[in-house]
Amino acid sequence: MNREQALAIVKLNLTDHRYTHTLGVVDTAVELADRFGANREKVELAAVFHDYAKFRDKEEMKRLVEEKLSDKSCLGFGDELLHAPCGAYFVEHEVGLTDQEILNGIRYHTTGRPDMTLLEKIVFLADYIEPGRKFKGVEDVRKLAKKDLDEAIIQVLENTIAFLMKRRQLVFPDTLATYNQLITNKRRSDISE
Numbered sequence: 800m801n802r803e804q805a806l807a808i809v810k811l812n813l814t815d816h817r818y819t820h821t822l823g824v825v826d827t828a829v830e831l832a833d834r835f836g837a838n839r840e841k842v843e844l845a846a847v848f849h850d851y852a853k854f855r856d857k858e859e860m861k862r863l864v865e866e867k868l869s870d871k872s873c874l875g876f877g878d879e880l881l882h883a884p885c886g887a888y889f890v891e892h893e894v895g896l897t898d899q900e901i902l903n904g905i906r907y908h909t910t911g912r913p914d915m916t917l918l919e920k921i922v923f924l925a926d927y928i929e930p931g932r933k934f935k936g937v938e939d940v941r942k943l944a945k946k947d948l949d950e951a952i953i954q955v956l957e958n959t960i961a962f963l964m965k966r967r968q969l970v971f972p973d974t975l976a977t978y979n980q981l982i983t984n985k986r987r988s989d990i991s992e
């Protein structure tokens with residue numbers, strides 16, 4: 800499947816605003832793929848489909864997680880997390896993409912996870928820094944993304960966790976685990992330098 804075919808499918812499932820966001824994520828993700836040496840075609844498809852399930856019925860998605868997904872950990876952390884794992888499922892079963900690397904890029908784009916692959920990191924970061932994003936701190940992350948992928952992701956995680964905590968919202972445990980892992984790796988590499 801090429802970019803145009805994928806975009807045509809996605810467009811039918813999104814609002815204009817979300818579709819514009821998606822185009823921003825695709826451009827940003829491809830740029831990051833070239834910068835950090837990831838597979839351009841796979842990154843591009845994961846970016847195109849990352850929000851495929853954004854507007855699906857929440858109750859339908861909860862049922863899907865309960866009945867079909869082996870990982871049920873997103874239940875109980877707010878409805879906003881559902882679209883990522885459910886999106887991966889729908890993209891596999893409705894669109895027919897079976898590449899697990901691409902599906903994992905969709906699955907983990909909101910929360911991150913420890914041991915993210917390069918593709919997963921790129922989609923996660925591109926979702927945060929695409930040109931349509933205006934939130935406080937995004938410019939600092941864009942600068943970090945020019946040179947160090949992990950540093951940029953640590954900053955996204957710090958911002959997101961602080962944002963959620965300020966509002967007394969739940970923080971998905973794997974997001975904290977991702978932060979802890981990247982900080983630990985960074986300390987190790989600082990010591991060995």
Ligand SMILES: Nc1ncnc2c1ncn2[C@@H]1O[C@H](COP(=O)(O)OP(=O)(O)O)[C@@H](O)[C@H]1O
Binds near residue numbers: 877959968
């Ligand atoms: N790691 C997380 N743990 C818990 N909730 C989260 C996490 N990340 C995001 N959320 C919740 O999901 C909402 C939407 O997140 P996201 O899909 O990244 O945003 P957007 O709709 O801007 O693409 C956030 O506003 C927040 O309420």
